[in-house]
Amino acid sequence: MAVLLNENSRVLIQGFGGAGQREAANSLAFGTKVVCGVTPGRGGQIMNDVPVLNTVREGVEQYEANVSLIFVPAPFAADAIIEAADAGIPTAICITEGIPTLDMIKVKSYLQKSTTKLIGPNCPGVISVAERARAGIMPVDVYTPGNVGVISRSGTLVYESVDQLTRLGIGQSSSVGVGGDPIIGTSQQEALALFEQDTETAAVVLIGEIGGTAEQEAAEYIKEMSKPVVSFIAGATAPPGRRMGHAGAIIAGKAGTATAKQTALRNAGATVVESPSRIGETMLEVLQSEGLT
Secondary structure (H helix, E strand, O other), X not given: OOOOOOOOOEEEEEOOOHHHHHHHHHHHHHOOEXXXXXXXXXXXXXXXXXXXXXXXXXXXXXXXXXXXXXXXOHHHHHHHHHHHHHOOOOEEEEOOOOOOHHXXXXXXXXXXXXXXXXXXXXXXXXXXXXXXXXXXXXOHHHOOEEEEEEEEOOHHHHHHHHHHHHHOOOOEEEEEEOOOOOOOOOOHHHHHHHHHHOOOOOEEEEEEEOOOOHHHHHHHHHOOOOOOEEEEEEOOOOOOXXXXXXXXXXXXXHHHOHHHHHHHHHHHOOEEEOOHHHHHHHHHHHHHHXXXX
């Protein structure tokens, strides 16, 4: 089992330019079924052995695509997400950063009327390791199959934490980059619920950061989880009012501080580490204490 992606995932890439073609090649080499690219006006071409179409709907009808990976530039990315939803794509994963907040408000509202689950934007994507299913930009060489799920607002930190786990002999079931923008599709809480329901996931790493209240909302769900969670909150030294990294990483009130998030997670029963260098070893300790290794 896995979350969001599996061996039956058929990936369509919207915005089949340089980045889209590069990641198509990486995913194909990993074993993922990348069935087509979509670039309006380029339909009928073959790029790097991948057929190019004009619309997402054509990808669904001709190639049974059920996942869309979006590299469309920020000014047009909202329309690309909506096109994926209109075509009935179950899972859309948007890598694009810099999408205007107003555009994402409209997308969020539109998706409430659809069956499409959005991951991102401004995220590294999703990978289900044993299923050889990858839709994103993550380096595959740090991953190894196993039973720990990973959720992160940060791409860089998800790669670092996964590398630590792998070096300690701890494999991963799936890794989900939820994105670092103020308005995203799937929340940390919703991602936790996916892993809680996944029979192949025994524990979860949750990487959050300053800004907003998503981690506190996740903490409320952790109280009800049957699986242990190890968490790290990035941005503890950030001064209030200054954005650090992601557009959503700005402390606009006491709830957005690292301390507030750490406290909420600890109170919920999560094991909180204060240094990213200890994510892997702490998860190993938790797995051993729970008899899960």
